[in-house]
Amino acid sequence: xxxxxxxxxxxxxxxxxxxxxxxxxxxxxxxxxxxxxxxxxxxxxxxxxxxxxxxxxxxxxxxxxxxxxxxxxxxxxxxxxxxxxxxxxxxxxxxxxxxxxxxxxxxxxxxx
Amino acid sequence: xxxxxxxxxxxxxxxxxxxxxxxxxxxxxxxxxxxxxxxxxxxxxxxxxxxxxxxxxxxxxxxxxxxxxxxxxxxxxxxxxxxxxxxxxxxxxxxxxxxxxxxxxxxxxx
Numbered sequence: 059x060x061x062x063x064x065x066x067x068x069x070x071x072x073x074x075x076x077x078x079x080x081x082x083x084x085x086x087x088x089x090x091x092x093x094x095x096x097x098x099x100x101x102x103x104x105x106x107x108x109x110x111x112x113x114x115x116x117x118x119x120x121x122x123x124x125x126x127x128x129x130x131x132x133x134x135x136x137x138x139x140x141x142x143x144x145x146x147x148x149x150x151x152x153x154x155x156x157x158x159x160x161x162x163x164x165x166x167x168x169x170x
Numbered sequence: 171x172x173x174x175x176x177x178x179x180x181x182x183x184x185x186x187x188x189x190x191x192x193x194x195x196x197x198x199x200x201x202x203x204x205x206x207x208x209x210x211x212x213x214x215x216x217x218x219x220x221x222x223x224x225x226x227x228x229x230x231x232x233x234x235x236x237x238x239x240x241x242x243x244x245x246x247x248x249x250x251x252x253x254x255x256x257x258x259x260x261x262x263x264x265x266x267x268x269x270x271x272x273x274x275x276x277x278x279x280x
Binding site for chain 2: 091098100103108114116150156158161163164
């Protein structure tokens with residue numbers, strides 16, 4: 059039982075390149091999230107999907123797009139990467155609203 | 171706008187001393203509230219949560235937190251800190267949209 063799986067674990071991009079971060083869950087939870095974590099700034103919400111077929115912007119959506127492909131999968135796309143997007147990205151899922159988030163292991167992205 | 175504030179970026183306490191980490195939130199309605207801990211290079215682990223009922227909640231590793239509606243606060247406490255508690259602590263609040271504070275890094279002196 060993997061829980062929340064993120065791929066890749068590490069990625070280096072050049073400025074202007076694009077890439078998609080993948081997230082898949084086997085917990086059958088409705089809500090999925092993408093966060094970025096930067097030193098001194100905590101986790102900042104990029105986008106979330108409360109249920110299949112819906113997506114909403116979080117605190118820092120600029121430069122990102124998301125797709126909720128089905129109930130299991132929620133991808134994050136960087137169309138034109140910038141050095142400011144160097145970060146650790148976490149995918150998370152939630153069942154009921156009063157239940158905690160379950161996190162993936164993160165993707166460390168460096169943009170040069 | 172919805173927000174979570176952790177006023178203390180870094181706290182140092184001696185082993186065996188008590189600890190209080192502060193968290194304030196700004197939400198239209200009372201959100202669900204959580205504390206998570208992250209050790210270096212690790213993921214986030216849930217310490218405790220509050221969504222209704224008793225305003226003092228108990229968590230793992232001897233932590234507790236008190237919800238104060240009048241102060242929009244959810245402070246984390248531990249009576250006696252152990253060296254293994256050194257980590258970064260995050261407060262989170264929300265309902266479906268879950269936001270985090272910037273974190274408090276805890277250093278424990280021997």
